[in-house]
Amino acid sequence: MSDTGEDIRPRTKLDEATADIYAENGSIRGDFLAAVGAAIADADTSFLRKHVARLHESELGDLLESIPPEQRLALVRLLGDDFDLTALTEVDEAIRMEIVDQMPNAQIAAAIGDLDSDDAVYILEDLDQEDREEILAQLPFTERVRLRRALDYPEQSAGRRMQTEFVAVPPFWTVGQTIDYMREEADLPESFTQIFVVDPTFKLLGVVYLDKILRTKRGVKIEAIMRETNYPVPADMDQEEAAQLFEQYDLLSAAVIDNNGRLVGVLTIDDVVDVIQEEAEEDIMRLSGVGDEELSDSVKQTSRSRIPWLLVNLFTAFISASVISLFEATIEEVVALAILMPIVAGMGGNAGSQTMTVTVRALATRNLDIHNAWRVARREAGVGLINGVVIGVLVGTVAGLWFQDPHIGGLIATAMLINMFAAAMAGIMIPLLLDRAGADPAVSSAVFVTAITDTTGFFAFLGLATIWLLP
Amino acid sequence: MSDTGEDIRPRTKLDEATADIYAENGSIRGDFLAAVGAAIADADTSFLRKHVARLHESELGDLLESIPPEQRLALVRLLGDDFDLTALTEVDEAIRMEIVDQMPNAQIAAAIGDLDSDDAVYILEDLDQEDREEILAQLPFTERVRLRRALDYPEQSAGRRMQTEFVAVPPFWTVGQTIDYMREEADLPESFTQIFVVDPTFKLLGVVYLDKILRTKRGVKIEAIMRETNYPVPADMDQEEAAQLFEQYDLLSAAVIDNNGRLVGVLTIDDVVDVIQEEAEEDIMRLSGVGDEELSDSVKQTSRSRIPWLLVNLFTAFISASVISLFEATIEEVVALAILMPIVAGMGGNAGSQTMTVTVRALATRNLDIHNAWRVARREAGVGLINGVVIGVLVGTVAGLWFQDPHIGGLIATAMLINMFAAAMAGIMIPLLLDRAGADPAVSSAVFVTAITDTTGFFAFLGLATIWLLP
Numbered sequence: 001m002s003d004t005g006e007d008i009r010p011r012t013k014l015d016e017a018t019a020d021i022y023a024e025n026g027s028i029r030g031d032f033l034a035a036v037g038a039a040i041a042d043a044d045t046s047f048l049r050k051h052v053a054r055l056h057e058s059e060l061g062d063l064l065e066s067i068p069p070e071q072r073l074a075l076v077r078l079l080g081d082d083f084d085l086t087a088l089t090e091v092d093e094a095i096r097m098e099i100v101d102q103m104p105n106a107q108i109a110a111a112i113g114d115l116d117s118d119d120a121v122y123i124l125e126d127l128d129q130e131d132r133e134e135i136l137a138q139l140p141f142t143e144r145v146r147l148r149r150a151l152d153y154p155e156q157s158a159g160r161r162m163q164t165e166f167v168a169v170p171p172f173w174t175v176g177q178t179i180d181y182m183r184e185e186a187d188l189p190e191s192f193t194q195i196f197v198v199d200p201t202f203k204l205l206g207v208v209y210l211d212k213i214l215r216t217k218r219g220v221k222i223e224a225i226m227r228e229t230n231y232p233v234p235a236d237m238d239q240e241e242a243a244q245l246f247e248q249y250d251l252l253s254a255a256v257i258d259n260n261g262r263l264v265g266v267l268t269i270d271d272v273v274d275v276i277q278e279e280a281e282e283d284i285m286r287l288s289g290v291g292d293e294e295l296s297d298s299v300k301q302t303s304r305s306r307i308p309w310l311l312v313n314l315f316t317a318f319i320s321a322s323v324i325s326l327f328e329a330t331i332e333e334v335v336a337l338a339i340l341m342p343i344v345a346g347m348g349g350n351a352g353s354q355t356m357t358v359t360v361r362a363l364a365t366r367n368l369d370i371h372n373a374w375r376v377a378r379r380e381a382g383v384g385l386i387n388g389v390v391i392g393v394l395v396g397t398v399a400g401l402w403f404q405d406p407h408i409g410g411l412i413a414t415a416m417l418i419n420m421f422a423a424a425m426a427g428i429m430i431p432l433l434l435d436r437a438g439a440d441p442a443v444s445s446a447v448f449v450t451a452i453t454d455t456t457g458f459f460a461f462l463g464l465a466t467i468w469l470l471p
Numbered sequence: 472m473s474d475t476g477e478d479i480r481p482r483t484k485l486d487e488a489t490a491d492i493y494a495e496n497g498s499i500r501g502d503f504l505a506a507v508g509a510a511i512a513d514a515d516t517s518f519l520r521k522h523v524a525r526l527h528e529s530e531l532g533d534l535l536e537s538i539p540p541e542q543r544l545a546l547v548r549l550l551g552d553d554f555d556l557t558a559l560t561e562v563d564e565a566i567r568m569e570i571v572d573q574m575p576n577a578q579i580a581a582a583i584g585d586l587d588s589d590d591a592v593y594i595l596e597d598l599d600q601e602d603r604e605e606i607l608a609q610l611p612f613t614e615r616v617r618l619r620r621a622l623d624y625p626e627q628s629a630g631r632r633m634q635t636e637f638v639a640v641p642p643f644w645t646v647g648q649t650i651d652y653m654r655e656e657a658d659l660p661e662s663f664t665q666i667f668v669v670d671p672t673f674k675l676l677g678v679v680y681l682d683k684i685l686r687t688k689r690g691v692k693i694e695a696i697m698r699e700t701n702y703p704v705p706a707d708m709d710q711e712e713a714a715q716l717f718e719q720y721d722l723l724s725a726a727v728i729d730n731n732g733r734l735v736g737v738l739t740i741d742d743v744v745d746v747i748q749e750e751a752e753e754d755i756m757r758l759s760g761v762g763d764e765e766l767s768d769s770v771k772q773t774s775r776s777r778i779p780w781l782l783v784n785l786f787t788a789f790i791s792a793s794v795i796s797l798f799e800a801t802i803e804e805v806v807a808l809a810i811l812m813p814i815v816a817g818m819g820g821n822a823g824s825q826t827m828t829v830t831v832r833a834l835a836t837r838n839l840d841i842h843n844a845w846r847v848a849r850r851e852a853g854v855g856l857i858n859g860v861v862i863g864v865l866v867g868t869v870a871g872l873w874f875q876d877p878h879i880g881g882l883i884a885t886a887m888l889i890n891m892f893a894a895a896m897a898g899i900m901i902p903l904l905l906d907r908a909g910a911d912p913a914v915s916s917a918v919f920v921t922a923i924t925d926t927t928g929f930f931a932f933l934g935l936a937t938i939w940l941l942p
Contacts, residue, residue, distance in 0.1 A: 026715075027840030058719045066842045092838075182685045192682050193664045193723070210681035211663050214653045244497075247748070248529045250741040252664070252723065269740055270721040276744060277718070280751030281832060287755065288828035289821065295829070295838050299853035303861075306825050306854065310862055313821045317814040318869065324810045331802075331809050338802050338809035339795045342925070343788040345813065350760065350784045354777050357759035358766070361752060367563075367766050369498030371537045382770035383777065390774075391781055398789065454813070 021059055028066045036067065040074050048075070053082040061090025064099070065296070073102050085111040089122045094296040097126060105131055109138035116190065117164040118271060121150045125160065149264070158242045159235035161275070162256040162265030165189040168196040169222060171205055176218030196255060196263055197226045204229060204255055204263045232257045233267055242267060243275040244366070283364055286442035287357065289313070309447075316451040320345070323455050327462035330470060336403045337465050340412055343399075344461045347391060348419035348453035355380050355427025356449050360441050363431060377428050384424025388417035411468055415461035419453060426452040492530055499537045507538065511545050519546070524553040532561025535570075536767070544573050556582040560593045565767040568597060576602055580609035587661070588635040589742060592621045596631065620735070629713045630706035632746070633727040633736030636660040639667040640693060642676055647689030667726055667734055668697045675700060675726055675734045703728045704738055713738060714746040715837070754835055757913035758828065760784070783918050791816070791925040798933035801941060807874045808936050811883055814870075815932045818862060819890035819924035826851050826898025827920050831912045834902060848899050855895025859888035882939055886932035890924060897923040 023029045039047040052075070055063065064072055064087060076083050076099055085108070088096045100108065100123065112120045112135065124132050124147065132151075136144050146164040153159025167188060169178050178195065182188065195213070197206040206226035216225050232255045233242045245251065246269055256265040285291065289309030293302055324331075324341070331338050359376075362368035368376060392413040400409020430448045431441035494500045510518040523546070526534065535543055535558060547554050547570055556579070559567045571579065571594065583591045583606065595603050595618065603622075607615050617635045624630025638659060640649050649666065653659065666684070668677040677697035687696050703726045704713045716722065717740055727736040756762065760780030764773055795802075795812070802809050830847075833839035839847060863884040871880025901919045902912035 026837045027842060030841075033842065056720060058721075065838070066840070179685055182682075183688060188682075188686065191680060209662060210685060211653075211659075214650055214681060214684065215659065217654060247744060249527060250529075252740065269723065269744070273718060273740070273744060273747060277747060277751065277836075280748065280755070281836075284751070284755045284758070284828060284832055287759075288824045290825050290828055293829065295833050295843070295847060297850075299850050299857065302850060303854045303857045306822075307858060307861060309825070310818065310821055310858060311865075314814070314818060314862060314866065317817050320817075321810050321814055324813070328806050328810070332806050335799050335803050335809075338806075338812075339792050339799065341809075342795070342813055342816065342929075343785070343792055346788050346791075346921075346925070347781065347785060350781055351777070353759045354761050354780070357755060357761055358764065361755055362766050365748075365752075366497045367536070369537070370501075371498060371504065372766070376766060379768075379770050379773060383774045386770065386774045387778060387781060390778060391785060394782075395785065450817075454817075458813075 021055065021063070028062055033063075033066060036063065036075070037071060040067075040071050040078065043078060045078050045080075048078050049082055053079055053084070055084075055087075057084050057086040058090045060084055060087035064091050064095060069098070072099060076103065081110070083111070085123065086115055086119050089119050092294040092296040093126065094294055094298075096123070100127060105134045106138065109135045113139060113143060117146055117150060117265075118161055120147055121160055124151060125155065153235050156239050157235065158233045158237045158239055158256050158267055159265070161239055161242075161271045162235070162267045163189070164265045166196060166263070166266045167192055168198045168202070168263060170199070171197050171221070171223035171226065173222050174218060175213055175216045175220050175222065175225070178213065178222060179218070192266075193252060194266075195222075196229075196266075197222055198263055202262045204232060204257055204261060207255065229255050234259070235264055239272075239275045240279050243272045243279065246272045247276065279364075283360065283442045286440070287360060287446055289446065312447050313450070316447060316454065319451060320454040320458055323458045324462065327458075327466055330462055330466045334408075334465065334469055336405075336408055337462060340399055340408070341458055341461050343395060344412060344415050344419055345454045345457035347395070347416060348423040348457045349450055351384065351387060351391075351420050352423035352427045352449040352453045353446065355384075355424050356431060356445050359428050359431040360445055363435050363441055368432075373432060377425075377432075380424045380428045381421070384421040385417070387424075388420030391420060392416035407469060411464055412461065415457065415464055418460045419457040422456040423449070423453045492526065492534070499533055504534075504537060507534065507546070508542060511538075511542050511549065514549060516549050516551075519549050520553055524550055524555070526555075526558075528555055528557040529561045531555060531558035535562050535566060540569070543570060547574065552581070554582070556594065557586055557590050560590050563765040563767040564597065565765055565769075567594070571598060576605045577609065580606045584610060584614060588617055588621060588736075589632055591618055592631055596622060596626065624706050627710050628706065629704045629708045629710055629727050629738050630736070632710055632713075632742045633706070633738045634660070635736045637667060637734070637737045638663055639669045639673070639734060641670070642668050642692070642694035642697065644693050645689060646684055646687045646691050646693065646696070649684065649693060650689070663737075664723060665737075666693075667700075667737075668693055669734055673733045675703060675728055675732060678726065700726050705730070706735055710743075710746045711750050714743045714750065717743045718747065750835075754831065754913045757911065758831065758917055760917065780918075784921070787918060787922040787925065790922065791929055794926050794929045795933065798929075798937055801933055801937045805879075805936065805940055807876075807879055808933060811870055811879070812929055812932050814866060815883060815886050815890055816925045816928035818866075818887060819894040819928045820921055822855065822858060822862075822891050823894035823898045823920040823924045824917065826855075826895050827902060827916050830899050830902040831916055834906050834912055839903075844903060848896075848903075851895045851899045852892070855892040856888070858895075859891030862891060863887040878940060882935055883932065886928065886935055889931040890928040893927040894920070894924045 021028055021032045036052060052060065052063065064075070067075065072095065088099060112123065124135065127135070136147060139147070150159055150162065150164060167182070169181065193210055195208045195210070196204060197208065199205055207229045208222060208226045212225050231245050231249055231251060233245065235256050235258055246254065251269065253266050253268045255263055256267050258264050289306070291305040293305045359368065395416050396409040396413025399412045400406050426449045431445045434441040434445060492499055492503050507519070507523060523531065523534065535546070538546065543566065559570060583594065595606065598606070607618060610618070621630055621633065621635060638653070640652065664681055666679045666681070667675060668679065670676055678700045679693060679697045683696050702716050702720055702722060704716065706727050706729055717725065722740065724737050724739045726734055727738050729735050760777070762776040764776045830839065866887050867880040867884030870883045871877050897920045902916045905912040905916060
């Protein structure tokens with residue numbers, strides 16, 4: 001360790017009082033949790049102010065998630081005005097609700113004034129109407145108007161995620177005037193990377209990035225160096241769509257405009273990163289039939305959110321069972337069929353879910369569209385046939401040897417090939433059709449694909465057996 | 472439409488010559504593709520220069536992915552020096568390789584000099600050693616040294632993704648000196664949001680954000696306004712770890728340092744957004760047994776990448792089948808069992824995959840750790856029991872009525888409860904154990920969970936039947 005290297009260790013905060021609170025594996029250090037727990041029990045506010053109040057909001061959020069539920073409110077109370085409300089934007093919704101519900105509205109109102117407007121909206125939007133109004137009523141007029149306006153936009157819209165603090169100047173100002181304004185003006189956003197150019201009605205004219213201002217001589221007019229804002233985001237645009245714009249054009253921030261082209265806020269990439277993360281998360285969850293549940297949900301909430309998916313699958317399972325029941329007589333004759341039939345259905349299910357996952361993600365990331373759907377479908381058909389032959393031959397050989405019967409081997413090999421091909425076709429066509437019909441393919445593709453691979457598998461295997469093996 | 476609103480339509484590029492190339496559904500407009508195809512066929516370079524060369528790199532990338540493979544190289548050739556090589560960072564690896572392999576090394580070398588270093592590395596790292604050296608040899612000395620250094624860091628490290636262009640000043644400069652330097656200096660990065668402060672050996676001392684410079688009087692020294700860089704990223708840090716740092720601390724960019732604390736580059740959030748997206752993508756793919764395949768892979772490549780997962784599942788399918796074969800005599804006696812047994816196994820599989828998905832994602836996002844694992848496991852056990860009872864009673868009632876036999880109903884209800892509980896336990900314990908053992912839970916959890924729910928399902932259902940139904 002070099003002696004000057006101390007101040008540049010990663011994951012170490014500026015202040016010496018707060019050492020790294022994370023252990024190697026990324027979870028919060030056990031001794032830190034124990035110390036915090038003891039301090040809460042002893043109501044040791046000076047320890048908490050020194051070591052907890054200074055944490056980064058996301059560290060405080062992690063801490064709140066890691067301590068036992070009964071310590072959470074005590075911690076918030078002990079910290080009092082030193083509690084950074086922003087930490088609540090970093091925790092599970094259930095924990096946020098639990099804390100906010102217990103905090104006096106006056107305390108929330110006092111703290112919310114210090115937040116960036118996007119964080120304030122994030123906390124306010126979860127509250128019930130009554131509490132929200134009570135808190136808003138205690139805020140200064142301009143603050144209240146700003147937050148109300150943001151809350152008026154639909155949920156999950158760019159208007160909800162935007163920050164309403166920004167710097168805007170008229171086009172006829174010079175670079176020098178602009179710099180002087182920023183040196184004098186106290187009421188600037190905490191940090192910003194661009195300045196917007198607006199007309200007297202606040203209609204957006206353009207944008208100037210700070211590096212451009214710093215490279216330009218004082219006498220030059222802003223309108224001479226401003227750039228057109230190519231990708232302004234309408235305030236009512238869905239946050240996912242806005243996130244795609246950021247991703248596609250590598251934006252760091254974007255102006256948010258109302259229906260009249262007036263600048264109302266700025267959307268920054270850190271909010272959008274959360275959206276991208278959430279959307280990818282949602283797709284994973286939906287593919288396995290898990291809703292918007294969070295790790296802190298109760299048993300009852302979790303159970304309730306998962307049962308609908310199980311019921312839908314149960315319905316399709318009974319359909320498969322009724323397919324099997326068509327061949328009761330055949331199974332009675334050859335019990336080996338009962339032993340092998342789950343292999344055919346199961347392998348089809350696996351192959352179908354491979355294709356389906358690729359299709360669902362390609363649709364979500366817009367890599368799959370009408371121009372290449374046909375080519376991808378042909379590829380999947382080819383893959384289904386090849387894998388069907390490979391797996392079919394293998395299964396047929398093993399099953400034939402196991403039951404000492406080449407007919408059984410040929411039978412299962414043929415059924416496997418048919419089902420793997422059906423699985424590939426279902427895996428690509430079902431998400432595409434759901435998407436075309438305006439449904440979210442991540443939500444319901446899996447049920448349909450499994451239904452098809454199960455019924456095809458059982459029908460092909462038992463049907464062929466009835467023709468082939470019975471006299 | 473207001474008349475001044477024209478210039479602020481979203482998704483519309485600055486230049487009038489390039490209208491919006493996307494249709495409503497996010498794919499490239501058919502008429503645009505047709506026009507480009509015709510221009511390529513006619514070798515109409517003036518059309519291509521006017522309408523294609525001016526596209527944003529990501530739009531050009533989308534275009535390359537949407538046109539038929541045989542048009543791609545022709546397009547690149549016709550554009551010549553007007554082809555923006557950055558577009559290759561936006562396409563599938565297979566398409567990138569296809570184009571780069573066919574481009575003369577001299578053309579690549581000429582174009583790569585104009586790229587940001589992170590984009591240049593992105594393209595160079597996929598080339599074989601020989602081509603890479605030939606291209607590097609044709610670059611100017613400083614450029615070559617910079618790129619070689621970045622390529623020396625391990626794959627998927629921060630050093631590979633960083634930009635080596637940045638602005639660094641000594642701490643004793645004043646704000647005025649710094650602004651004057653930026654006004655005079657021609658060789659600055661294309662855009663930047665911060666200035667680094669270094670000592671004469673390039674050791675990183677701190678950082679100043681541009682808004683801070685603009686708010687500060689000219690006479691103030693840089694060292695008075697610089698901030699400690701709390702989260703510098705070591706160049707050999709894995710890109711995923713770096714991405715987590717960005718996410719946790721809402722960073723827009725971070726200094727990248729070598730082992731001696733010397734500044735070697737800057738990592739920006741737009742590169743990290745791609746990493747976050749890729750990592751979430753990887754987890755979805757791995758959970759369904761799809762490797763790093765891309766939409767443009769051939770049938771052979773795709774088939775080869777998916778077969779290993781199918782083989783592993785085939786192995787576990789035969790284990791399940793051998794469990795069934797233990798109860799051959801029972802099935803011969805009561806064929807209804809063969810009809811119902813896939814329901815028990817299948818529902819266990821669905822419930823297990825719900826729990827498993829939640830666990831795998833909670834581990835990936837570091838929401839699940841030793842402090843709450845026990846609590847989450849207890850919750851899953853509770854959910855497994857409740858859902859087991861609900862689904863069990865339902866299945867038991869339907870099956871009892873179907874086969875007109877309350878014993879069959881009681882039997883399947885009991886087996887279902889046992890399997891749903893086993894599924895919940897497998898869904899939480901297997902990912903946790905794999906993670907503890909240092910394996911990636913997304914890769915192999917599904918196989919183990921299915922193996923357990925299948926064997927438990929068949930064993931419980933048929934075993935109970937043997938005790939319960941047979942004399």
